[in-house]
Amino acid sequence: MVRTSNARDFGLTEMLEYFEPVLRISEIDELVEREKKIDLLKWNWMEDAVFFNYFTVERIFVFLLKLEMxxxxxxxxxxxxxxxxxxxIDKLKDEVQIPEEFR
Known part of the structure; x- marks a missing residue:
C-alpha cells in the first residue's frame, strides 16, 4: 500500500487506528511538544492494552515503562x-484494593 498509494496516509488509516494521531504528531514543529505527544500516545496505548489485566506481568511491565518515562x-x-x-501514585491508590486476608 505504501508503494502504490498517493494518498497522504498511504491508505493506512483504515488499517491502523493510531495512524492518524501519529500523522498529526509528526506535523508538530516544536520538538519537545512533539515528544510529549508521542509519549502521551504511548502512555494511553499502554493503559488501554492492560486495562483488564489485574495483577499480571503485563501490568508490571507497563508500570515500569511508565516510571521510566x-x-x-x-x-x-x-x-x-x-x-x-x-x-x-494517587491513581494506583484508588485502583488497587488489597483483600482483607492480606491486610
Whole structure:
C-alpha cells in the first residue's frame, strides 16, 4: 500500500487506528511538544492494552515503562515530572484494593 498509494496516509488509516494521531504528531514543529505527544500516545496505548489485566506481568511491565518515562521527563522538567508521578501514585491508590486476608 505504501508503494502504490498517493494518498497522504498511504491508505493506512483504515488499517491502523493510531495512524492518524501519529500523522498529526509528526506535523508538530516544536520538538519537545512533539515528544510529549508521542509519549502521551504511548502512555494511553499502554493503559488501554492492560486495562483488564489485574495483577499480571503485563501490568508490571507497563508500570515500569511508565516510571521510566516519568523519570526521563523529571530529568528535563522536575516540577511537571513530579506532578505526573504524584498523579500515578494517587491513581494506583484508588485502583488497587488489597483483600482483607492480606491486610
Amino acid at each position: 516519568i523519570g526521563r521527563w523529571i530529568s528535563m522538567d522536575k516540577e511537571k515530572g513530579s506532578e505526573l508521578f504524584r498523579q500515578i
